Amino acid sequence: MASLADKVEEINNSSELLPNLTLGYHIYDSLNNPIFIFQHALNIISGMKTLIPNYRCETSGTLAAIIEGLHAEESSHIFDILRIYHYPQISFKSQNLFMSDALKFPYFYRTVPSELHLCAGILRLLKHFDWTWVGILASEGDGSARAVQILKEGIEQNDGCIEFIETFPQTVLIPTEKKDIISDIIHSSSASVIIIYCNREYIGNMYWDMDIPGIVWITTAEWDFPSTYSQVSGMKNNTLAFTIAKKNIPTILKFIQEVNSTLFPRNVFTKSWWKGLCNSQCPQSIRRSCSTDELSNSHCIFKYFGSSYSIYNAVYALAHALHGLVMSDSAQNITWSKESQEVSDYLPWKLHHHLKSVHFKNILGEEIFFDENGDSSIGYEIINMVYLPNYTQRNEIVGSYNPYVLSGQDFIINEKAIVWESAFTQVPPRSKCSQSCPPGFMKLARKDMPVCCYDCIPCTDGEISSQSDMDNCIKCPEDNWSNQNRDACILKAKTFLSYEDPLGISLTLISTFFCFISALILGIFIKYRHTPIVKANNRSLSYILLISLMLCFLCSLIFIGRPDKLTCILRQIAFGITFSISLSSILAKTITVVIAFQATKPKSKLRNWMGSSLSNSIVLCCSLLQVLLCLVWLCTSPPFPYHNTESEIGTIVIECSEGSIIAFYCALGYLGFLTGISFTVAFLSRNLPDSFNEAKYITFSMVVFCSVWISFIPTYLSTKGKYMVAVEIFAILASSAGLLGCIFIPKCYIILLRPEKNSKRNLTRHLKT
Template identity: 80%
Template sequence: MKNVRFKNILDEEIFFDENGDLSIGYEIVNVVYLPNGTQLNEIVGSYNPYALPGQDFIINEKSITWDTELNQVPPQSKCSQSCTPGLRKLISKEKPVCCYDCIPCADGEITNQSDMDTCTKCPDDQWSNQKRDACIPKAIIFLTYEDPLGISLTLVSMIFCLVTAIILGIFIKYHHTPIVKANNRSLSYVLLISLMFCFLCSLIFIGHPDRLTCILRQIVFGTMFSISLSSILAKTITVVIAFQATNPKSKLRNWMSSSVSNSIVLCCSLLQALLCLVWLCTAPPFPYQNTKSEIGIIVIECNEGSIIAFYCLLGYLGLLSGISFTLAFLSRNLPDSFNEAKYITFSMIVFCSVWLSFIPTYLSTRGKYMVAVEIFAILASSAGLLGCIFIPKCYIILLKPEKNNRKYLTRYIKT
């Protein structure tokens, strides 16, 4: 066969190549059986392996005459239908290569051509559409002021801040009364003002996170709460010293001055500020696009930078509240008129309960709900401090003014 070479009547050179293909190609013949029983051979196309690409296979479908049993539908060259975009081929080892199943691509993967063997994974900032044939940008979410959850938390924050401002106004108006003077009036003012900022700092957690807000969130939160807890600690120490130094000649009376209380607040707050400064200098918080926490969604959130520093901040607040709770609990049975120990004990129970439940809840939530959990903890713990310490005093000032006098309080102590 390799040595065959001749010219036909059309002066075309005929030979076979190394694969056994004819040099001039092949004609595609449609065999038609006429009703009278005769056979008609009609050329409907050609195949020439030596022709230019795109011209090697030519066929005229309109010239093809199909048998009536085929109902004019071309026969299938394979036993499976083509897999459309969005599907991929799944070949079974027990079947021929031309037989396969078509299965949808997984979430986040697509096929944009027919009969693809594998699906293509979408980029991190994109996700597959419903048909799995194209990648579309992921939805971006964060806790906004337009969100019902964000609106609710904002309203609660503003209401508590307003209530705190009203209580501060009551204390300033009745500043000359014994119930306000009891246990360091200045510390009460500092505590109320710091609680107002604690309520307001929750607003920084709402809105689109950027580098500045991510830093301010934890710094303002940690500083304001350290001032509040330092004030409560100073109040608790003052209560303990006051009832231990009943003798006018006692040296402990020197520790009851306002300068000692102010020093406690200042020192404890500066320690927290120093911790925040170290945090900012080493690994400060920064905005982060979280593409892994929720399927098909990009969550804009603040990365803490150093999770160790974050838990050190919370741990320091826990230390201050633990010391205050211990001192207040041991002093809870002292005379109640000038003694806030009982109320401080309740406030520290509420504060510690909120933040102990915060940690597992925070770690088990995702997306904008993590921010909502932290805001709720800030509001709940601040409200606990405000309610347990100041509501009983406001009750006496506004509803029981006959108890708000030095003679009554002194008689109560003597009993």
């Protein structure tokens, strides 16, 4: 009330603001009683002490507006009366969030922030500290219920959860039964952050449980506890409170010291307020001398004298609006006197327009205005209640929230200024249902639990999570793979069967060795080309077969090394053609054996087919057919290098794709066809009386050849990467070595170690048999 009187007197003495008008005021104390509130509202409107509705007796000037400091519910009730007469209602205390609705409360203004902004500020604080697991205690009532709903929705939108919501009655003393229930909930809770949402008149209900260590309390009002506390109370440095900004108005100190207290209403509350100025806690500049030692709880414990800053803004906002109205063109012809009925009818209607557009700088240089809902541009301060070792309390401002300032500056928090209790193992404290999942892990929600309660499971191979608390792992690109920690994608290692690889070295040595053996046998056959064993079965076919086998051994080397376009083409083409020559030569040798035996019979017509022309024709025709298939293959869809990202985990296998699968299987099928014919003919002629068992050797070589390639198929399909190539090379080497060993080693044995059998007489004796 002192602040109100001071500001009215200051405006009346101003030569710039309302220079030709004098403001007056009436102060009523509601005593927090709804009956008195209703009575005073009618008194203000009628101008009489008797309650006569719809009657106005202007005995002390024209009523411009109501400036009130009622609680949220009472402020709403008095609006229902004032709205009938369209009087502006400016509150310097009510933060009722329901009244931030210009449609339902068109004539309501306030110089304190709305609880909508309070909820937003709490959500920003929770998000800043990453507190996602909280509990809420709230007083009963529609306003608190709506605020809790807003908090709940905001927390869930920020991926947070509420462990419990518990309400308590709006009474001075909470019932014991309810207190025990709340106490049990708090002690059994795993949340480290609890929000207490209630008016400051009821926040003392929670005082008994504030000494629980390891819990951060977020309150919506500064506690009205004395600045000293007892040792047994055990209060902790664990409370952050959102409070309306209390700022020092420079002139209020001088006014309180000099003003005569008899100018104010005479009641027990006013008397107690003035006695409070005798308290030693008050600054020396305003402390008054009193004739009694009886002191009340001093209001000087509040650093800036309670609501004086909000009252200042309310009075000056109304004054600026009145000034704008008086100076407007539409009001130039009005006689501004208290007896003017025109003023009484005109003032309430037009004042709203100027209140909505009022914009001025207060004595502290701050911009003051009302938004579209009548809410002021004032924000909240965040204070940290610090309890010192000498049993005194100090409230430190550690942050602020004001949605009306520039983005990025609307929420400020100074973590270094916050004093945390020693029970917190981590500063700032953490409050999560589950610990954060580090990079490389993802969250898996627990069954029948809130979404912020989860387990951390590692990402699978090929997937990563580069940030903490990711809901899903991200799959790496095809040419990338997850690193060991699964928090980053790295390029896959490229692999192929190289000459530096131990397996590649081994296969190269084996291939070279057998190629050398083939060349050695070829040399032996050339040296002993005039001997019967070499001449007996068409030595030109033997040369062709040995040369083709040498090429088969050498073509396996093309499968080793980094595949490129040329090598991929040569692999399959060289393999197909050289093996077709080898199998064609074996087929021709088998047919030559059969013809040679049949030609020894009297009057045999097969004598005309004896000679090298038939065998050479067989080799040439069978080989040319395979060459034709390969040419078609190259012209349609030739083999090409391919980066296989699927066959091996974490690596890219550089391999050759066959291109046309149909052409590939036609080439293989043709080799199988030649193998089948050669095996059939050799098997049927295995018992012919050949001098050197040529048919039996060919039959046995075909058995080895078929066994190798039949076993190759399942083995090839069951391996991956470079081992598939190794299996193919092994099949080439094994089948070629089988042909070489079964057909030529017995002949070399006779040539080199049993030369007595390498004679024409021995050959003739077997043929006669």
